[in-house]
Amino acid sequence: MTTGSxxxxxxxxxxxAAFLTEHAAGRDGLLNVFVPHATAGIAVLETGSGSDDDLLAVLRDLLPADDRWRHRHGSPGHGRDHVVPGLVAPHATLPVIGGQLALGVWQSVVFVDTNGDNPRRTVRLSFLG
Known part of the structure; x- marks a missing residue:
């Protein structure tokens, strides 16, 4: 997937949901969502009402893109991107009932990436029935 800069x-x-349609076939189980990147994570939260933007704002406040970071390759402040998975885990395991994600009414699965240096990302999905 392309995330941009x-x-x-x-x-x-x-x-x-599309993955589950193909792989869960109406079964119950667990969906594992994993990002194999050192600077990205998966969150379960409300989107569209500003919570997604609020999460990015909190990460900017907690992890400023400045020169305090020991990890220094890439763009200025890139070291903070490597701390993000410590706060937003690179995985989530979600319940599946009848082949459908069993999320709350306002919950969404959100890929979180603060690293503008790498615009190409992979999300790995697996279903355990």
Whole structure:
């Protein structure tokens, strides 16, 4: 997937649902969502009402893109991107009932990436029935 050159909180719920349509076939189980990147994570939160932007704002406040970071390759402040998965885990395991994600009414699966240096990302989905 392409995320571009700026911070994103990208709703991937539809991708997860499409995967389940193909792989869960009406079964109950667990969907594992994993990002194999050192600077990205998966969050379950409300989107569209500003919570996704609020999450990015909190990460900017907690992890400023300045020269305090020991990890220094890439763009200025890039070291903070490597701390993001410590706060937003690179995985989520979600319940599946009847082949459908069993999320709350306002919950979405969100890919969180503060690293503008790498616009190409992978999300790995697996279903355990």
């Amino acid at each position: 700026r911070e994103v909180a990208l709703d991937i719920t539809d991708r997860c």
